[in-house]
Amino acid sequence: MEGIGTIILIFAAVGVGIYILFFFIPVALWFSALLSGVRISLIQLVFMRWRKVPPNVIVRALIEGTKAGLTLNRNELEAHYLAGGHVSQVTHALVSASKANIDLPFQMATAIDLAGRDVYEAVQMSVIPKVINTPPVTAVAKDGIQLIAKARVTVRANIRQLVGGAGEETVLARVGEGIVSSIGSSETHKSVLENPDNISRVVLEKGLDAGTAFEILSIDIADIDIGKNIGAVLQTDQAEADLKIAQAKAEERRAMAVASEQENKALAQEMRAKVIEAEAEVPRAMAEAFRNGQLGIMDYYRMKNIEADTSMRENIANPKDKGKKK
Known part of the structure; x- marks a missing residue:
């Protein structure tokens, strides 16, 4: 029994040793590489x-x-794997490019x-x-009509510009800017609806793919919808604003007139008070004057006669006012 136990232990130790050997020395992977024409030694694995570095990743790439x-x-x-790169993706890309x-x-x-x-993509x-489908781009023609355009941009990757080149968002932004500029320079919205290809031609001529990771092949206007009459809305708003300004100025003039009238009334009251004070x-x-001898009795009667004569003349000239006073 002891001999059988010893044999079992020996076989177990040999099995574990073989497993460890094949784990650290991937013989199957080395043999697969050898059959594929890749020369690599077991020591290198x-x-x-x-x-x-996982040997299977490197060997499969080779x-x-x-x-x-x-x-x-x-x-x-x-080195690329240790730098954090994707070895399999790079290999796929190199094969596809070739x-x-x-x-x-x-x-x-x-x-x-x-x-x-x-890189493979x-x-x-x-x-x-x-x-690439652009989001709805809103622009206004010179006649004030709003147009809402959608475009399809066909691009392909520019391998030389992938490192440091602008992405898809920049391309969409530039295309949208070109569409707005093209529609805004059109005399009427009808000319845009009649020839939407003019937008594509104008936008392509601007070289919007400069400095990006893409090369624009074509820009096709997929849909154009008519929006609001922005010109009429702006004119209406301007008219309302002008009306409010005119009303404000009129109210200001009225307030100034009322203030001036009140000032004149106050001034008249002040003058009337001064007259009463003088009388x-x-x-x-x-x-x-009587005490000082500067005015005699005859002078006094003469003045009274003049006052009576003046009062009589006023009554004759204004009989209605006299009746009202009575």
């Missing part, structure tokens, strides 16, 4: 594990590149990948252009 007729460098693939006759060096592909862009977009001084002055 072991060193990859020690460098925290196999894919070799089968596609590409020459990939193992050290460069490892088949599509697109000049895509390995250094550029890794730079695009490390920049955060999907970019290559696919270079082969099969992408259609009250007449008897006092006459008494003073």
